[in-house]
Amino acid sequence: MSKEKKKSAFISHGIAAQNRKARHDYKILSTVEAGIVLKGVEVKSLRLGRAQLTEAWAGERDGELFLFNLYIPEYQSGVLSRFDVRGMRKLLVKRKERNQIFGAISRERQTIVPLDIFFNDRGLAKVTLGIAEGKQKADKRQAAAARDWQRDKARLLRNR
Numbered sequence: 001m002s003k004e005k006k007k008s009a010f011i012s013h014g015i016a017a018q019n020r021k022a023r024h025d026y027k028i029l030s031t032v033e034a035g036i037v038l039k040g041v042e043v044k045s046l047r048l049g050r051a052q053l054t055e056a057w058a059g060e061r062d063g064e065l066f067l068f069n070l071y072i073p074e075y076q077s078g079v080l081s082r083f084d085v086r087g088m089r090k091l092l093v094k095r096k097e098r099n100q101i102f103g104a105i106s107r108e109r110q111t112i113v114p115l116d117i118f119f120n121d122r123g124l125a126k127v128t129l130g131i132a133e134g135k136q137k138a139d140k141r142q143a144a145a146a147r148d149w150q151r152d153k154a155r156l157l158r159n160r
Contacts, residue, residue, distance in 0.1 A: 016046050016125070017117045019053035024140065026113050026132035032101065034127050035092035036067065036117070039083055045075040046125060051117060058091065058112035058129055060105065065091040065098055067114060067127065091127060104131050 022028075038046065045051070052071040059068060066088045073085060093101070104110040115128040135143075 015116050015118045016049050017051040017053045019056070019113065019115055021054055022113045022115055022130060022132070024143075025135060026111070026130065027135055027139070028113075028115070028130040028132050029110065030131045031115065032093060032097050032129045032131065034065070034097075034129055036125050036127050037090040037092065038072075038125055041075045042072050042083055043125060044077075045072050046117065047119070048075075053114050053117065056114050058101075058114055060102055061088070065093060065101065065112075067091055070114070091129075101129070101131065 050073050056070040057068055058065060060066075067090075068088050069086055070089060071086055072083075074082065101112060105112065110131055110133055113130045113132045115130045117125060117127050120126055
């Protein structure tokens with residue numbers, strides 16, 4: 001008999017939170033992987049997969065990169081330490097990447113959007129940041145029409 005793996009409530013490695021709306025609202029030009037500074041209870045709560053990235057954004061403060069408005073709910077299993085559920089969290093990137101991001105923000109009028117939070121193979125929390133430009137309403141309609149056409153085309157070819 002084969003032993004079945006027990007599924008735990010925790011995410012050991014993989015995606016903990018996604019911002020699906022970002023790819024609809026923004027045209028992603030490039031991506032950067034950044035580490036995130038978290039407290040122990042924030043990591044436990046994040047591993048439960050209850051974080052929300054939809055209203056989060058990244059920006060500069062005092063020459064460093066921070067993630068603002070990321071919602072990580074409090075961990076309920078008897079931990080006494082509290083944290084700000086929507087507080088700003090420091091992002092860890094290499095100096096060259098940081099300068100590239102700051103240049104994109106200031107010169108090229110682009111924005112930094114968090115796309116997802118995941119745990120790598122070593123168990124560290126990472127954030128995928130997208131350097132993006134905002135889409136106009138017509139661009140969003142055009143993307144929706146192209147997506148619908150691809151779906152219809154696949155359906156037609158499958159029924160052949």
